[in-house]
Structures are given as structure tokens and as C-alpha cells.
Amino acid sequence: MLTSGPRELGLGASASSEVRLPAILRQVLGYPWEFTVSDGRIAIEHARRGSPYCPPRQTPSWEELLAKVQAGFAAQGVPQDACLPLRWGRETELTISAVQALDPFLKDGRPLTYRSGFLPQPVVRFTGQRDSVGELREGFLTSFVNVSRVQPIQCTDEYGAILDGWLSVLSRLGFHARHISVQGKLTTWKRRQVEGVTLRFNHLDLSLGDIVLLWNTDNPARMAVDLGTGLERLAWARTRREWRDLVFGRFASLAPPPTLDAVRTATLLLAHGVRPAARGAGGITRRVIGTIDPDSARLGVSSLVRASHRYWRLFGEPKVPWPAVTMAIEEELAI
Numbered sequence: 001m002l003t004s005g006p007r008e009l010g011l012g013a014s015a016s017s018e019v020r021l022p023a024i025l026r027q028v029l030g031y032p033w034e035f036t037v038s039d040g041r042i043a044i045e046h047a048r049r050g051s052p053y054c055p056p057r058q059t060p061s062w063e064e065l066l067a068k069v070q071a072g073f074a075a076q077g078v079p080q081d082a083c084l085p086l087r088w089g090r091e092t093e094l095t096i097s098a099v100q101a102l103d104p105f106l107k108d109g110r111p112l113t114y115r116s117g118f119l120p121q122p123v124v125r126f127t128g129q130r131d132s133v134g135e136l137r138e139g140f141l142t143s144f145v146n147v148s149r150v151q152p153i154q155c156t157d158e159y160g161a162i163l164d165g166w167l168s169v170l171s172r173l174g175f176h177a178r179h180i181s182v183q184g185k186l187t188t189w190k191r192r193q194v195e196g197v198t199l200r201f202n203h204l205d206l207s208l209g210d211i212v213l214l215w216n217t218d219n220p221a222r223m224a225v226d227l228g229t230g231l232e233r234l235a236w237a238r239t240r241r242e243w244r245d246l247v248f249g250r251f252a253s254l255a256p257p258p259t260l261d262a263v264r265t266a267t268l269l270l271a272h273g274v275r276p277a278a279r280g281a282g283g284i285t286r287r288v289i290g291t292i293d294p295d296s297a298r299l300g301v302s303s304l305v306r307a308s309h310r311y312w313r314l315f316g317e318p319k320v321p322w323p324a325v326t327m328a329i330e331e332e333l334a335i
Helices: 006-010 014-029 062-074 098-106 157-172 231-239 243-251 257-271 280-289 302-315 322-334
Strands: 033-038 041-046 087-090 092-094 117-124 143-153 180-185 189-191 194-203 206-216 223-230
Touching: 014 033, 014 041, 014 157, 062 117, 062 157, 062 231, 062 302, 087 098, 092 280, 098 117, 098 143, 098 206, 098 223, 117 257, 117 302, 143 157, 143 231, 143 257, 157 180, 157 194, 157 206, 157 223, 206 231, 223 231, 231 243, 243 257, 243 302, 257 280, 257 302, 257 322, 280 322, 302 322
Parallel strands: none
Antiparallel strands: 033 041, 041 180, 087 092, 117 143, 143 223, 180 194, 189 194, 194 206, 206 223
């Protein structure tokens, strides 16, 4: 068996990662995957790539899609853990990624994590790609569900096994391996206490997410994997439906996209008790509500809030009921 200790990849040895990771992935994935390794980059594609993709005739509900992901991880013995709190307050005001569950292990030198396993983690980010007029491009939202597997590992072989396991989860969702590809740089990156190697996986022409090998710079034996995608993006890739219709349903044509996105995000924030304020996490809530078009909200936002609240509660019981969320948004808009 190919094995590699953490020091082989963990002391800035990018040349080592260029050798070891392709070998590990080749052994784990096996036939019929084809590998191209050149100039510090890797591309992994199925030998039968190029065959047409036919979306499934039936579109699963969000509950059904989440249940399929849960079942896929459970079949591999990967338990689901509770979501992180939305209000973070350590380097970022809000939770922006499930990988923050690994902070004690990777950054603080403590032999523990906040969470481990499968996390369907609601997050808020302002880094989505935007078009020439500043609106979010298709496939991007300010708030979404970061479907993740985060956990410490003992050796880099586990990184390959987790990628292989993820392909099995995708198969349960109706994706076929021949439409999946993986690519990225084999050279390591460094951000303060942490170094890593990131590979991204696609479904045909759509980027789905990434799988990251991580380790502590000063103690490379502390290794972990962060595999992440978006639940909404998974549904988009699977169904190939119009993005706005998929995410906002019957509200898609009733308000401008920035307003729909803002109400959805404000609902998440307020439902988790992050009320508008002048600064801090509450300042983010105020900023989000401030992007809601007043004309579109003139008759109220209760229907959209109720639908958004119903969605967010799939990932944990909210602290604040939807009527109170609606009142908070409308009061803030009246200021």
C-alpha cells in the first residue's frame, strides 16, 4: 500500500506533493480514471467522458436531496454532526465555512475539533462572483448550505479515500463518474498557521466544490481534510434548471435577484438571533437588509421570509420564529 507520512507533504515540500498525491489518487481511484500531471498541476478525468448528460426527470425536494447526501455519508460510516453556530466571532463575525470546525486542531495546537464528519452548514459569504453591474452571477448566493466533510486524518491515503467516497455520494444523487472531473495545483499554499493542497471537482462545465488536504505548519502531523460544496449548487448541477427558479421557486419573478438574495440571507441571520446593529455581526444583518429594494417590499416580505425560514430550518431549529423575523426586516426597512 502507498502510504505517506504528514512530513512528506507538510514542510513546504511542494515537490513531494506533486509526486505523492497523484500516486495515492491513482491507487485509490484506479480504472477507468485518466491522470494528467504537468507543471505542478493535476487533471483527473473519466475515460468515458464526453457522453451526454440527461438530467433526471424528477426534481427532488430539498428534504429529499439532503436525505440522499446524509444516506451517502452514513453508508461510509461518516456521522452527521451538529451545525456550527452562525455567529462565529473568531477571525470572522459569521461562520463562512464548515472548515472553521477544525480551527482548534489546525490553528490552536489542541487535539480536538468543534465538529467532525458530515456537516450541512448554513454560511454567509460576500465573495460570490458578480457581473458587470454588481449582481451575483448564476450559481452564487450570499447565504447557502456548505455541504461538507471535515475531519482529522492520520495519513494522506485517507485524502484519496475521502475523494473516492465522495464520488460514491455523488452517484447516489444521480451523477455519473464519467461527467465528473478533478483538477488543481499540487503545490502547497500557506495561510498563517495552516498549509494545504486544494483540488477542485466539476460536473461537466460546472464547478461543484473542492477537497482540501490541510496541516499545521509547525506540526505537520496535525492533518485534516475539508471536502465542501453547496447544496444549492449540487441541485443546480443535477437538474440543470434555471438558477433563480431553482433557488427562489415561485418568488423568482416577483422581485429583483438582489432583493430575493437579501431576504433569504436576512432570514437566516435573524432566525439565528443576529439582529441589526451598528457593528459586528449585527452590522452584517443591517447591511444585508439595506440591499432590499423598498419598492419590492412595499407590500411586505412575510411570504418570502416564511419560505426561506422553512428552508433554513432543515439544517437546525431556528431561535426566532418567522413572524418575528418578518417584523424585524420590515422595521429595519422603515428606518
